[in-house]
Amino acid sequence: MRARDFIGTQDVTREDLRTVLDLAQDFAKGRLGGPTDGALSGKTVCLAFFEASTRTAVSFELAARRAGAHVISISEKGSAIQKGESLVDTVVTLDALEADAIVIRHPAAGAARLAARHTGAALVNAGDGRGQHPTQALLDVYALSEALGGLDELDGRRVAVVGDVLHSRVARSVIPTFQAAGMEVALVAPRTLLPLEAHAWNLPVISSVDDALDWGADVLYALRLQKERMTEGSPRVPSVAEYARYYGVARRHLATGTLLMHPGPVNRGVEVSGDVVFDHSSLIPTQVASGVAVRGAVLALATGAVGMEIAA
Protein backbone atom coordinates (compact mmCIF):
# COMPACT_ATOMS: atom_id res chain seq x y z
CA MET A 1 0.00 0.00 0.00
CA ARG A 2 1.41 3.44 -0.94
CA ALA A 3 2.29 5.20 2.23
CA ARG A 4 0.83 8.60 2.98
CA ASP A 5 2.68 11.75 3.87
CA PHE A 6 2.32 14.21 6.74
CA ILE A 7 3.85 17.40 5.36
CA GLY A 8 1.65 20.20 6.67
CA THR A 9 -1.69 20.98 8.25
CA GLN A 10 -3.06 23.53 5.78
CA ASP A 11 -5.91 21.22 4.71
CA VAL A 12 -6.51 19.34 7.96
CA THR A 13 -10.17 18.66 8.79
CA ARG A 14 -12.04 17.92 11.98
CA GLU A 15 -12.51 14.32 10.82
CA ASP A 16 -8.74 13.98 10.36
CA LEU A 17 -8.27 15.22 13.90
CA ARG A 18 -10.75 12.69 15.20
CA THR A 19 -8.96 9.88 13.37
CA VAL A 20 -5.55 10.81 14.75
CA LEU A 21 -6.83 11.49 18.28
CA ASP A 22 -8.75 8.20 18.49
CA LEU A 23 -5.72 6.30 17.26
CA ALA A 24 -3.42 8.16 19.66
CA GLN A 25 -5.71 7.13 22.49
CA ASP A 26 -5.52 3.52 21.30
CA PHE A 27 -1.74 3.84 21.23
CA ALA A 28 -1.63 5.34 24.74
CA LYS A 29 -3.80 2.51 26.08
CA GLY A 30 -1.59 -0.16 24.48
CA ARG A 31 -4.27 -1.22 21.98
CA LEU A 32 -1.81 -1.01 19.07
CA GLY A 33 0.36 -3.70 20.64
CA GLY A 34 3.89 -3.63 22.01
CA PRO A 35 7.47 -3.94 20.79
CA THR A 36 7.09 -7.55 19.65
CA ASP A 37 3.54 -7.61 18.29
CA GLY A 38 2.88 -3.91 17.62
CA ALA A 39 1.17 -2.22 14.69
CA LEU A 40 4.57 -1.25 13.26
CA SER A 41 6.11 -4.75 13.45
CA GLY A 42 8.15 -5.38 10.33
CA LYS A 43 8.18 -1.70 9.35
CA THR A 44 11.35 0.36 9.08
CA VAL A 45 11.20 3.95 10.28
CA CYS A 46 14.11 6.24 9.48
CA LEU A 47 14.63 9.35 11.58
CA ALA A 48 16.65 11.93 9.63
CA PHE A 49 17.26 14.99 11.80
CA PHE A 50 19.36 17.73 10.23
CA GLU A 51 18.53 20.28 12.93
CA ALA A 52 18.58 20.14 16.74
CA SER A 53 15.74 18.38 18.54
CA THR A 54 15.09 16.81 21.93
CA ARG A 55 11.42 16.05 22.43
CA THR A 56 10.43 15.55 18.79
CA ALA A 57 13.26 13.12 18.00
CA VAL A 58 12.90 11.19 21.25
CA SER A 59 9.14 10.83 21.03
CA PHE A 60 9.24 9.64 17.40
CA GLU A 61 11.87 7.07 18.34
CA LEU A 62 10.00 5.88 21.43
CA ALA A 63 6.73 5.65 19.52
CA ALA A 64 8.28 3.68 16.68
CA ARG A 65 10.06 1.26 19.00
CA ARG A 66 7.05 0.78 21.26
CA ALA A 67 4.97 -0.29 18.29
CA GLY A 68 7.62 -2.72 17.06
CA ALA A 69 9.32 -0.87 14.19
CA HIS A 70 12.99 -1.14 13.23
CA VAL A 71 14.40 2.34 13.78
CA ILE A 72 17.36 3.89 11.97
CA SER A 73 18.54 7.33 13.10
CA ILE A 74 20.77 9.58 11.06
CA SER A 75 21.83 13.12 11.78
CA GLU A 76 24.03 15.57 9.95
CA LYS A 77 26.98 14.74 12.17
CA GLY A 78 28.33 11.31 11.43
CA SER A 79 26.39 10.82 8.17
CA ALA A 80 27.37 11.45 4.56
CA ILE A 81 25.46 14.78 4.74
CA GLN A 82 28.58 16.09 6.47
CA LYS A 83 30.48 15.11 3.33
CA GLY A 84 28.14 17.22 1.24
CA GLU A 85 25.54 14.64 0.21
CA SER A 86 22.35 16.42 -0.79
CA LEU A 87 19.00 16.02 0.91
CA VAL A 88 17.59 14.32 -2.19
CA ASP A 89 20.49 11.85 -2.45
CA THR A 90 20.11 11.04 1.23
CA VAL A 91 16.40 10.36 0.80
CA VAL A 92 16.99 8.23 -2.30
CA THR A 93 19.53 6.20 -0.29
CA LEU A 94 17.05 5.62 2.53
CA ASP A 95 14.46 4.67 -0.06
CA ALA A 96 16.82 2.06 -1.52
CA LEU A 97 17.17 0.62 1.99
CA GLU A 98 13.39 0.15 1.96
CA ALA A 99 12.36 2.53 4.70
CA ASP A 100 8.57 2.50 5.18
CA ALA A 101 8.56 5.96 6.70
CA ILE A 102 11.11 8.76 6.70
CA VAL A 103 10.75 11.33 9.46
CA ILE A 104 12.65 14.44 8.50
CA ARG A 105 13.67 17.64 10.28
CA HIS A 106 15.55 20.20 8.22
CA PRO A 107 16.47 23.89 8.50
CA ALA A 108 15.00 24.74 5.07
CA ALA A 109 11.28 25.38 4.61
CA GLY A 110 10.00 23.10 1.83
CA ALA A 111 12.57 20.35 2.53
CA ALA A 112 9.93 17.80 3.53
CA ARG A 113 7.87 18.33 0.38
CA LEU A 114 10.99 18.12 -1.77
CA ALA A 115 12.07 14.90 -0.03
CA ALA A 116 8.62 13.36 -0.51
CA ARG A 117 8.97 13.65 -4.28
CA HIS A 118 11.99 11.33 -4.21
CA THR A 119 10.79 8.39 -2.15
CA GLY A 120 8.04 5.82 -2.03
CA ALA A 121 8.27 5.84 1.75
CA ALA A 122 5.83 7.91 3.77
CA LEU A 123 7.33 11.29 4.49
CA VAL A 124 6.62 12.74 7.92
CA ASN A 125 7.69 16.35 8.42
CA ALA A 126 9.21 16.82 11.88
CA GLY A 127 9.79 20.54 11.26
CA ASP A 128 11.16 22.28 8.15
CA GLY A 129 12.65 25.74 8.74
CA ARG A 130 9.86 28.29 9.01
CA GLY A 131 7.56 25.92 7.13
CA GLN A 132 5.42 23.42 9.03
CA HIS A 133 5.52 21.11 12.04
CA PRO A 134 2.35 19.04 11.66
CA THR A 135 2.87 16.47 14.43
CA GLN A 136 3.42 19.27 16.95
CA ALA A 137 0.01 20.71 16.06
CA LEU A 138 -1.66 17.30 16.26
CA LEU A 139 -0.16 16.56 19.67
CA ASP A 140 -1.21 20.02 20.88
CA VAL A 141 -4.83 19.35 19.95
CA TYR A 142 -4.57 15.92 21.58
CA ALA A 143 -3.14 17.42 24.82
CA LEU A 144 -5.83 20.11 24.90
CA SER A 145 -8.60 17.67 24.17
CA GLU A 146 -7.38 15.34 26.96
CA ALA A 147 -7.32 18.32 29.35
CA LEU A 148 -10.77 19.60 28.39
CA GLY A 149 -12.56 16.26 28.10
CA GLY A 150 -12.65 15.56 24.36
CA LEU A 151 -12.27 17.13 20.94
CA ASP A 152 -15.80 18.57 20.99
CA GLU A 153 -14.86 20.63 24.06
CA LEU A 154 -12.47 22.70 21.90
CA ASP A 155 -15.29 23.99 19.72
CA GLY A 156 -15.83 27.74 20.20
CA ARG A 157 -12.89 28.21 22.60
CA ARG A 158 -10.42 31.01 22.04
CA VAL A 159 -6.67 30.50 21.66
CA ALA A 160 -4.15 33.34 21.51
CA VAL A 161 -0.92 32.42 19.70
CA VAL A 162 1.70 34.60 21.37
CA GLY A 163 5.14 35.74 20.24
CA ASP A 164 7.52 34.97 17.40
CA VAL A 165 5.02 34.02 14.70
CA LEU A 166 7.43 35.22 12.00
CA HIS A 167 9.99 32.44 12.48
CA SER A 168 7.61 29.77 13.75
CA ARG A 169 6.73 26.62 11.83
CA VAL A 170 4.72 25.68 14.91
CA ALA A 171 2.48 28.74 14.45
CA ARG A 172 1.92 27.86 10.78
CA SER A 173 0.82 24.37 11.80
CA VAL A 174 -1.19 25.05 14.96
CA ILE A 175 -3.30 27.88 13.53
CA PRO A 176 -5.14 25.78 10.90
CA THR A 177 -5.27 22.82 13.28
CA PHE A 178 -6.91 24.76 16.10
CA GLN A 179 -9.31 26.23 13.54
CA ALA A 180 -10.17 22.73 12.30
CA ALA A 181 -11.05 21.89 15.91
CA GLY A 182 -13.52 24.81 15.86
CA MET A 183 -11.39 27.23 17.89
CA GLU A 184 -11.10 30.98 17.35
CA VAL A 185 -7.49 32.09 16.93
CA ALA A 186 -5.86 35.49 17.56
CA LEU A 187 -2.21 36.52 17.16
CA VAL A 188 -0.44 38.35 19.97
CA ALA A 189 2.81 39.76 18.64
CA PRO A 190 4.65 42.94 17.75
CA ARG A 191 4.43 43.77 14.02
CA THR A 192 8.15 42.97 13.67
CA LEU A 193 7.43 39.34 14.60
CA LEU A 194 4.54 38.83 12.19
CA PRO A 195 5.17 37.51 8.67
CA LEU A 196 3.87 39.52 5.70
CA GLU A 197 1.46 36.72 4.86
CA ALA A 198 -0.18 37.02 8.31
CA HIS A 199 -2.35 39.74 6.76
CA ALA A 200 -4.04 37.12 4.58
CA TRP A 201 -4.76 34.88 7.57
CA ASN A 202 -7.40 37.39 8.60
CA LEU A 203 -6.92 36.93 12.32
CA PRO A 204 -7.23 39.55 15.06
CA VAL A 205 -3.84 40.94 16.06
CA ILE A 206 -3.55 41.83 19.75
CA SER A 207 -0.68 43.78 21.27
CA SER A 208 -0.17 42.23 24.72
CA VAL A 209 -1.01 39.14 26.77
CA ASP A 210 -3.17 41.35 29.03
CA ASP A 211 -5.22 42.39 26.00
CA ALA A 212 -5.49 38.74 24.93
CA LEU A 213 -7.22 37.99 28.23
CA ASP A 214 -9.62 40.89 27.59
CA TRP A 215 -10.32 39.29 24.18
CA GLY A 216 -11.36 36.18 26.14
CA ALA A 217 -8.46 33.78 25.54
CA ASP A 218 -9.10 30.36 27.08
CA VAL A 219 -5.62 29.22 26.01
CA LEU A 220 -2.36 31.17 25.72
CA TYR A 221 -0.13 29.35 23.23
CA ALA A 222 3.34 30.86 23.71
CA LEU A 223 6.02 30.50 21.01
CA ARG A 224 9.76 30.48 21.56
CA LEU A 225 11.63 33.64 20.58
CA GLN A 226 13.78 32.07 17.82
CA LYS A 227 16.98 34.03 18.14
CA GLU A 228 18.83 31.55 15.92
CA ARG A 229 16.57 32.47 12.99
CA MET A 230 17.01 36.24 13.39
CA THR A 231 19.72 36.23 10.78
CA GLU A 232 19.19 39.47 8.91
CA GLY A 233 21.26 41.43 11.39
CA SER A 234 18.12 42.77 13.01
CA PRO A 235 17.15 41.62 16.50
CA ARG A 236 13.40 42.18 15.73
CA VAL A 237 12.67 43.21 19.32
CA PRO A 238 14.18 46.29 21.01
CA SER A 239 15.07 44.34 24.15
CA VAL A 240 14.20 40.93 25.52
CA ALA A 241 13.09 42.49 28.84
CA GLU A 242 10.64 44.77 27.05
CA TYR A 243 9.38 41.88 24.92
CA ALA A 244 8.77 39.84 28.09
CA ARG A 245 6.79 42.70 29.62
CA TYR A 246 4.15 42.66 26.87
CA TYR A 247 4.39 39.16 25.43
CA GLY A 248 5.60 37.06 28.37
CA VAL A 249 3.04 34.90 30.20
CA ALA A 250 3.12 35.44 33.99
CA ARG A 251 1.27 33.85 36.88
CA ARG A 252 -1.34 36.64 36.99
CA HIS A 253 -2.41 35.72 33.42
CA LEU A 254 -3.40 32.23 34.57
CA ALA A 255 -5.35 33.25 37.67
CA THR A 256 -8.78 32.78 36.13
CA GLY A 257 -8.29 29.31 34.66
CA THR A 258 -6.64 30.29 31.38
CA LEU A 259 -4.44 27.42 30.15
CA LEU A 260 -0.82 27.79 29.07
CA MET A 261 0.75 25.88 26.19
CA HIS A 262 4.25 26.07 24.66
CA PRO A 263 5.90 23.63 22.21
CA GLY A 264 9.25 23.81 24.05
CA PRO A 265 12.05 24.45 24.48
CA VAL A 266 11.06 27.36 26.74
CA ASN A 267 13.19 30.46 27.27
CA ARG A 268 12.28 30.87 30.93
CA GLY A 269 11.64 34.46 31.87
CA VAL A 270 11.11 35.44 28.22
CA GLU A 271 7.98 33.75 26.79
CA VAL A 272 6.92 32.30 30.12
CA SER A 273 7.96 33.32 33.62
CA GLY A 274 9.96 30.51 35.24
CA ASP A 275 7.50 29.88 38.05
CA VAL A 276 4.58 28.95 35.79
CA VAL A 277 6.24 26.53 33.34
CA PHE A 278 5.07 23.58 35.45
CA ASP A 279 2.11 25.33 37.09
CA HIS A 280 -1.18 23.40 37.29
CA SER A 281 -2.53 25.66 34.51
CA SER A 282 0.38 24.68 32.28
CA LEU A 283 -0.14 21.94 29.70
CA ILE A 284 3.57 21.92 28.79
CA PRO A 285 4.31 18.53 30.44
CA THR A 286 1.10 17.07 28.93
CA GLN A 287 2.17 18.30 25.50
CA VAL A 288 5.50 16.48 25.80
CA ALA A 289 3.83 13.29 27.02
CA SER A 290 1.26 13.46 24.21
CA GLY A 291 4.05 13.41 21.64
CA VAL A 292 4.62 9.67 21.91
CA ALA A 293 0.99 8.61 21.45
CA VAL A 294 0.32 11.06 18.63
CA ARG A 295 3.52 10.23 16.77
CA GLY A 296 2.73 6.54 17.18
CA ALA A 297 -0.67 7.20 15.59
CA VAL A 298 0.89 9.24 12.79
CA LEU A 299 3.46 6.53 12.02
CA ALA A 300 0.73 3.87 11.98
CA LEU A 301 -1.30 5.94 9.49
CA ALA A 302 1.75 6.98 7.47
CA THR A 303 3.04 3.44 6.94
CA GLY A 304 -0.41 2.08 6.20
CA ALA A 305 -0.19 -0.15 9.30
CA VAL A 306 -3.61 1.27 10.14
CA GLY A 307 -5.55 2.33 7.07
CA MET A 308 -7.47 5.59 6.93
CA GLU A 309 -7.54 8.51 4.51
CA ILE A 310 -6.59 11.77 6.15
CA ALA A 311 -5.48 15.04 4.60
CA ALA A 312 -2.90 16.37 7.08
Ligand code: NCD
Ligand atom coordinates in the same frame (compact mmCIF):
# COMPACT_ATOMS: atom_id res chain seq x y z
C1 NCD B 1 9.67 23.56 18.12
C2 NCD B 1 10.46 23.35 16.86
O1 NCD B 1 11.56 22.84 16.86
O2 NCD B 1 9.91 23.72 15.85
N1 NCD B 1 10.00 22.70 19.15
C3 NCD B 1 9.57 21.42 19.13
O3 NCD B 1 9.51 20.76 18.13
N2 NCD B 1 9.15 20.93 20.31
C4 NCD B 1 9.58 24.95 18.53
C5 NCD B 1 10.84 25.72 18.77
O4 NCD B 1 11.96 25.28 18.53
O5 NCD B 1 10.67 26.84 19.22
